[in-house]
Amino acid sequence: MMKNAIRLLVLAGALLSVGALAQSTQFNFSYPDYFYVFTNLASEKFDFTATAAGSNPGTATGTYGPATKNSFDSCLDTLLASAPASVTAQGSMGSNQMSGSCDFVATDTTKDSFSVDWGSTGETAEGAVLVATNKNSWAAAARIDSNFSQVANYVDLQLRTGSSTFSTLSASATNIGSLSGGSLSNAYYTNYVNIYVVPLQYKLVLTNPLAIPVIDASSPDTATVVYEAGTP
Amino acid sequence: MTPWYKAPRKYLLVGGFVLASLALAQAGIGIAPPRYELLLKRGGTANGQFTLFSRTAEDQRISVSKVDWLLKPDGALFSLPAGSVPFSAAAWISVATDPFVLTSGQPVDTRFSLELPQNDPLEGSYWTAVAFTTEPKPGGVSGLAAKFQTRLLAVVYVTVQGTEQPATELQGVTVVADKDSGKRYLVADVANTGNVYLRLNGELRFVNTAGEVAQRLELPERVLLREGLVRYRLALPEDLPDDVILAQIEIQPQGPAGSYGGPPLYGEVPLR
Numbered sequence: 001m002m003k004n005a006i007r008l009l010v011l012a013g014a015l016l017s018v019g020a021l022a023q024s025t026q027f028n029f030s031y032p033d034y035f036y037v038f039t040n041l042a043s044e045k046f047d048f049t050a051t052a053a054g055s056n057p058g059t060a061t062g063t064y065g066p067a068t069k070n071s072f073d074s075c076l077d078t079l080l081a082s083a084p085a086s087v088t089a090q091g092s093m094g095s096n097q098m099s100g101s102c103d104f105v106a107t108d109t110t111k112d113s114f115s116v117d118w119g120s121t122g123e124t125a126e127g128a129v130l131v132a133t134n135k136n137s138w139a140a141a142a143r144i145d146s147n148f149s150q151v152a153n154y155v156d157l158q159l160r161t162g163s164s165t166f167s168t169l170s171a172s173a174t175n176i177g178s179l180s181g182g183s184l185s186n187a188y189y190t191n192y193v194n195i196y197v198v199p200l201q202y203k204l205v206l207t208n209p210l211a212i213p214v215i216d217a218s219s220p221d222t223a224t225v226v227y228e229a230g231t232p
Numbered sequence: 233m234t235p236w237y238k239a240p241r242k243y244l245l246v247g248g249f250v251l252a253s254l255a256l257a258q259a260g261i262g263i264a265p266p267r268y269e270l271l272l273k274r275g276g277t278a279n280g281q282f283t284l285f286s287r288t289a290e291d292q293r294i295s296v297s298k299v300d301w302l303l304k305p306d307g308a309l310f311s312l313p314a315g316s317v318p319f320s321a322a323a324w325i326s327v328a329t330d331p332f333v334l335t336s337g338q339p340v341d342t343r344f345s346l347e348l349p350q351n352d353p354l355e356g357s358y359w360t361a362v363a364f365t366t367e368p369k370p371g372g373v374s375g376l377a378a379k380f381q382t383r384l385l386a387v388v389y390v391t392v393q394g395t396e397q398p399a400t401e402l403q404g405v406t407v408v409a410d411k412d413s414g415k416r417y418l419v420a421d422v423a424n425t426g427n428v429y430l431r432l433n434g435e436l437r438f439v440n441t442a443g444e445v446a447q448r449l450e451l452p453e454r455v456l457l458r459e460g461l462v463r464y465r466l467a468l469p470e471d472l473p474d475d476v477i478l479a480q481i482e483i484q485p486q487g488p489a490g491s492y493g494g495p496p497l498y499g500e501v502p503l504r
Contacts, residue, residue: 029262031283036262037382042369045377104376110369135266137453139309145381157378173310180307181433181452202378223378224368228311230361230385231266232303232455 037229040112041127046104046204075102104204125199132195137180140229141173150221154208160201162186260288267387269489275350282386285339292366296329298322299363305463319458321358321390355395356427361385391488398487398494399426405499416468423461430456430493434483440475477504
């Protein structure tokens with residue numbers, strides 16, 4: 001038994017050494033000019049552990065459990081006013097009968113195992129885009145290449161990078177990070193020369209109360225996000 | 233001693249799991265060189281190649297396509313269908329678009345040729361890109377999910393030799409304050425009024441009441457496409473001396489492949 005345990009330790013140690021070696025050498029490129037992009041996100045599944053917030057007419061803050069139609073209903077019910085507190089005539093039709101939104105936070109994130117130590121940046125990223133290049137400028141953008149087939153009209157897929165706020169992705173590109181001369185936007189320098197990293201965090205936001213009879217979040221529906229990058 | 237391959241199955245399973253984890257450890261795609269800047273006469277031809285490489289343990293299937301691209305004033309890069317921008321070179325570039333499998337340690341060369349038409353009244357710069365796109369992770373998902381792809385744009389510029397007319401215009405220099413943070417920024421727009429793309433470098437100087445330069449900041453390099461606009465939004469240093477009263481911006485345009493890009497641009501704005 002003891003021998004087997006030792007063998008296992010030796011095997012595991014050897015494998016971990018290989019892993020460490022891979023981590024430290026994978027960014028060494030012999031090309032005069034190169035541009036290399038990693039992402040450690042393969043897929044993200046969204047669950048409905050919603051926090052909803054609003055002021056008028058409804059206010060909701062809470063957690064509504066796994067993504068089911070019932071939890072959608074529960075969240076949306078709290079956003080819709082049962083009775084308005086006051087009414088002001090505004091001389092035109094239309095008013096916002098829904099305040100706030102219901103968020104899907106990402107769970108079951110499938111990540112490849114390169115890791116980023118965000119140090120003191122305070123980031124809580126789910127994943128990252130990592131750029132390795134010896135050019136002094138690059139730019140990376142994200143866009144939706146293929147949107148949800150069932151729920152695209154009712155939810156926004158949002159991405160947060162180095163900035164503090166989420167922004168909605170669409171078929172039009174959203175800048176997620178760039179290096180211009182020595183200035184980085186939304187990206188971070190790393191402890192490796194010529195390697196930069198962009199934190200990524202996704203969520204879905206339910207934006208349309210008409211979704212109640214439509215969405216069944218338990219049925220499969222996928223959006224495809226494309227990271228586009230180059231050194232113009 | 234028992235050789236490792238005769239170790240009990242459960243240990244091999246553990247080892248296999250670790251290996252499987254490592255096999256998924258890196259997902260990436262690289263290119264060398266990432267761009268070409270060609271100078272050709274009308275009717276001229278150039279050949280080149282992009283070397284695609286990977287350090288990913290898993291094989292990756294790569295699709296190849298021609299795309300066009302533009303830059304937003306803030307420098308954001310975005311692709312568009314080939315032939316959809318006014319100065320697209322997509323129609324003149326030939327590249328094999330068959331998908332291929334990229335394996336770690338086995339680079340794949342993708343050759344291209346670009347031929348400028350002889351008779352068209354071409355002048356100035358044109359550009360396009362060859363896009364190399366990974367496929368999303370296979371496998372089904374339950375519920376709502378997002379999958380991810382990576383697309384590298386291998387950029388190709390071509391400039392018609394002897395027709396270059398570089399020209400730029402500094403359209404305004406102002407100082408604005410961020411509503412939330414109160415932080416001040418110098419904002420300046422540079423428009424391309426010529427017919428070639430340009431690389432902009434330069435510096436920002438802060439001048440005090442004695443007329444001396446109290447501080448200098450190097451400007452990040454920006455690419456200014458033909459008919460394009462570059463917007464600088466430069467944070468003013470918080471440690472500026474009290475006697476600094478003026479900000480001066482100087483921009484040096486550089487033409488295609490390091491050629492002459494026209495005269496420098498100057499602008500200034502009072503800070504007090």
